[in-house]
Amino acid sequence: MRQRRSLFHSYTLRLALLYAIIFSASTLLLFYFFYIFTASYMTQQMDSTIQAEIQGLVERYDQEGLQGLTALIAERVNRQQATGNSIYLLTTFTLQPVVGNLDRWPSNASRDNDWIEFSLDRDEQTNETHLARAKIFRLPEKYGLLVGRDINQLTEAKRRIIQALAWGLVIMVLLAFAGGLVLSRRTVRKIERINQTTKSIMSGDLSRRVPVTGRNDDFDQVADNLNQMLDRIQMLMEDVRRVSDNIAHDLRTPLARLRQHLEEARLQEYPDSKSAINLEQSIKEADSLLATFNALLRIARIEAGQVRAGFSRIDFHTLLQDIAEFYEPLIEEKYQTLETTLQADIKSQGDQNLLFQAFANVVENAIKYTPDGGHLSLSLVQLSAELVVTIADNGPGIPESERGKVFRRFCRLDQSRSSSGNGLGLSMVSAVIALHRGAISLQDNAPGLRAVIRLPLTTSSAKTQLVAESVGDEINVATNAGAAIN
Secondary structure, eight states: OOOOOOGGGOHHHHHHHHHHHHHHHHHHHHHHHHHHHHHHHHHHHHHHHHHHHHHHHHHHHHHHHHHHHHHHHHHHHHHTTTTOOEEEEEEOTTOOEEEESOSSOOTTOOSSSOEEEEEEEEETTTTEEEEEEEEEEEEGGGEEEEEEEEOHHHHHHHHHHHHHHHHHHHHHHHHHHHHHHHHHHHHHHHHHHHHHHHHHHHTTOTTOOOOOOSSOSHHHHHHHHHHHHHHHHHHHHHHHHHHHHHHHHHHHHHHHHHHHHHHHHHHTSOTTSHHHHHHHHHHHHHHHHHHHHHHHHHHHHHHTTTTGGGEEEEEHHHHHHHHHHHTHHHHHHTTOEEEEEEOSSOEEEEEHHHHHHHHHHHHHHHHHHSOTTOEEEEEEEEETTEEEEEEEEOSOOOOGGGTTTTTSTTOOOGGGTTSSOOSOHHHHHHHHHHHTTOEEEEEEOSSSEEEEEEEEOOOGGGGGGSOOOOOTTOOOHHHHTTTTOO
């Protein structure tokens, strides 16, 4: 079964998340400067107000002396009773309060002209503490003047600004990530369509093409280029296949006539003569060539879908049981054991003759390459919407690097070069399985080889979708199951 690629493993999502992180970092930096400039501006405005008040008090002191200054501070303190934002304190040299709305000189205040911030007890009932900012000014005659403001409102304003910026940043980050997910999902869907098409093509369906949306965007241009490339590849493969099939078809007739002439010549010779022996060997070579050409034509018809007219409802339990019984004498001859585990009542649409030959091919290969006294197993199970046939042995197996090659035409591994065969058996098996929309895989059986064949379970309604073309020379499985399989 095809594994769906996770969205969180896609490159587009990682790119979108990277963009969201960069966007969030830049937004955070922008908010930071905005807060710094806003808080600085508010502090400067308050400092300017305090400085203006000090200037007014100093001018009153210059004009009317200490008595006038004291009266002005007392007047302003009385006006501030309602709001309580301004802070005034006039002290002697020994820091004894003269007039103001502070009862003592702040502990962190110096005797020099300077800006200070200190805690201010504003409410004795609630014991609420505010932060105040003030400016110290030294008057002649060693009097000290402190003028400031309760900055609780300023602090609260800064806090609210930070809170608003934080919420804004959180919302923007969430929107950025959500937008990245949406864009990535759309991109992943487009890429997934391309992946599905390429996987179908790799499984043998060369007619599939990448869908085009018609928007003429980058994906459409890639799809157009891929489709043009696939058209060209399909045409070239069909040309090569057509040439090989034509060669096989054209040579089969003269080879058949040649075999007939050799057979007639052999009948005219003495049975034990050297000429008769040579003619007999030539007849066997001609039979081998005819079997190869017949196998090529058979594979071509299977791959072209020309044998689907033979599809019918098949009982796979009965089919595989017949194969086990068919090869029982050969298994006993090699002192091998065959273990069968066949689930009953598994039925699906298919060509019984082709499936018999395909399964028999794999079973015969397992028997052939398993040493005398070896063990084989044949199982059938239903998993969800597919049936799984497993054929395993404890023979030498096939190296993992070579397993994908054995399904090619005329492919034979080095260890099988000395044995008879034409290298078309597993190629025919692959074509039959692909015809039934299935898949075959070779796995390690530790030791030995395990062939796993998966076929989808189809109903009788699927038969209406099959191409009804007849084949004149269907294979007689009982006589040819081992001839074309190696």
